Amino acid sequence: MFIPECCYVNECADGGKQKIDEEIQKIRKAKVSARIFTFRELVVATDNFNPDCLIGEGGFGRVYQGYIESIDQVVAVKQLDRNGLQGSREFFSEVLMLSLVQHPNLVNLIGYCADGDQRILVYEYMPNGSLDHLLDLPPGQQPLDWNTRMKIAVGAAKGLEYLHDFADPPIIFRDFKVSNILLDANFNPKLSDFGLAKLGPTEGKEHVSTRVMGTYGYCAPEYAMTGKLTVKSDVYSFGVVFLEIISGRRAIDLERPTEEQNLVAWAEPLFKDRQKFELMVDPLLKGNYPIKGLCQALAVAAMCLQEEAESRPLIADVVTAIEFLARPKDSENNYEGSQRSGCLHDKSAREESE
Numbered sequence: 001m002f003i004p005e006c007c008y009v010n011e012c013a014d015g016g017k018q019k020i021d022e023e024i025q026k027i028r029k030a031k032v033s034a035r036i037f038t039f040r041e042l043v044v045a046t047d048n049f050n051p052d053c054l055i056g057e058g059g060f061g062r063v064y065q066g067y068i069e070s071i072d073q074v075v076a077v078k079q080l081d082r083n084g085l086q087g088s089r090e091f092f093s094e095v096l097m098l099s100l101v102q103h104p105n106l107v108n109l110i111g112y113c114a115d116g117d118q119r120i121l122v123y124e125y126m127p128n129g130s131l132d133h134l135l136d137l138p139p140g141q142q143p144l145d146w147n148t149r150m151k152i153a154v155g156a157a158k159g160l161e162y163l164h165d166f167a168d169p170p171i172i173f174r175d176f177k178v179s180n181i182l183l184d185a186n187f188n189p190k191l192s193d194f195g196l197a198k199l200g201p202t203e204g205k206e207h208v209s210t211r212v213m214g215t216y217g218y219c220a221p222e223y224a225m226t227g228k229l230t231v232k233s234d235v236y237s238f239g240v241v242f243l244e245i246i247s248g249r250r251a252i253d254l255e256r257p258t259e260e261q262n263l264v265a266w267a268e269p270l271f272k273d274r275q276k277f278e279l280m281v282d283p284l285l286k287g288n289y290p291i292k293g294l295c296q297a298l299a300v301a302a303m304c305l306q307e308e309a310e311s312r313p314l315i316a317d318v319v320t321a322i323e324f325l326a327r328p329k330d331s332e333n334n335y336e337g338s339q340r341s342g343c344l345h346d347k348s349a350r351e352e353s354e
Helices: 016-030 039-045 085-100 146-165 221-226 231-247 263-271 274-280 291-304 315-326 349-353
Strands: 054-058 061-068 073-080 109-113 120-124 181-183 189-191
Touching: 039 061, 039 073, 039 109, 039 120, 073 085, 085 109, 085 120, 146 181, 146 189, 146 231, 146 291, 146 315, 221 231, 231 263, 231 274, 231 291, 231 315, 263 274, 263 291, 274 291, 291 315
Parallel strands: none
Antiparallel strands: 054 061, 061 073, 073 120, 109 120, 181 189
16 A cells, blocks of 8 residues: 655644645645545534544544434544644544555544534444543442453554555554544444654665654654654553553553553563562453463563664564464463463563563
């Protein structure tokens, strides 16, 4: 899948309205497949952006559930902040990127609205919401089981694999995190929010240099320190998300003791001792997970979280390593009492790197 040059979204802070007009022209030249909606259509679809329809809110705007009668479809309507240039950048990047990539594990952009100063994106509606909410359920609600967690991890990795290996040039997601993984009615994951995505290096280059953007706790150390972005930066972020899926902990949780607030820093010493792997599992699973699968999953997470980018696997290798973890397991995996068994994996990934 080739992405034309017009998809490079300008990140310069200057230019105001002229820059916006230029980006609109880029969308037209790219001949994107997304449908154009009028602002009036989306007002009707969301009952005038009724607060009761609000299903999400973030730094760039708000997301509403709506229904568009002309296409007979329930949708998610993302209204970007009209006051910030960053919102416009995200809008143009998302329209261009999502109109030119299609994969079962990428959210489907149905259309957009650019009436006046309105910047609105219309997506397929994902009834199970975002992964972050399902990993942080109120007491008493049924947590995600082990197989569903692995299914989500594999699907999310496949979404990244498509961006890294099948887009030309590759696309670096740059903001891979649990809140950007949406789940359909069957808990199939789809990556969303491509506003920070960047086209990857071309012509033999190893990285692209860009402003450091993303979310604290998920950024790869080399990107955070130098601004040098590669596909391995996304692999690090996947490692953080995979660890969240396994542990049920947040990447950054200021409500925990100081030494446990940063998930990766907390996990690093535990990766080195297989007898402590049980401490890294979400206690809400209550021992209902395959011990061998746990060890293999943690080994993959540890490899993705290597400090040196060259030591991390490619996302395609990650998919290969974890794909079978999502398959139904037979009785030999011994779910019951797994926390007392101790991990028997050959080596933790951290030990291999030492």
